[in-house]
Amino acid sequence: MDYVYLGFEELLMLDLHKYVANVTDHLHQLELSLNIDGLPLFKSSGTNLWPILCAIHLEPAAVFPVAITSGKCA
Numbered sequence: 001m002d003y004v005y006l007g008f009e010e011l012l013m014l015d016l017h018k019y020v021a022n023v024t025d026h027l028h029q030l031e032l033s034l035n036i037d038g039l040p041l042f043k044s045s046g047t048n049l050w051p052i053l054c055a056i057h058l059e060p061a062a063v064f065p066v067a068i069t070s071g072k073c074a
Contacts, residue, residue: 001050001071008054008066015062023058031057034066038073048073 012032016024033055038048052067 001069003067003069005067006065011064011066012054012056015056015064018062019058033057040073041070046072 035053035055036050038050041047041049047070050069051065052069053063054066056062
């Protein structure tokens with residue numbers, strides 16, 4: 001499979017800066033979720049795309065890609 005790492009810390013900090021300061025200044029703990037789910041690119045090729053997504057559990061929730069993999073699936 002091919003793999004592209006987009007970065008975690010940089011993207012997390014970028015998304016956290018989108019929140020107003022009174023939300024992030026008082027954070028003592030940050031809840032995150034990681035999700036991996038494959039989807040076929042084309043019916044005939046058998047190639048799948050697998051994004052690895054991270055969600056920040058603040059209001060409003062933010063989701064950003066951490067990595068993307070692609071390749072043939074058996």
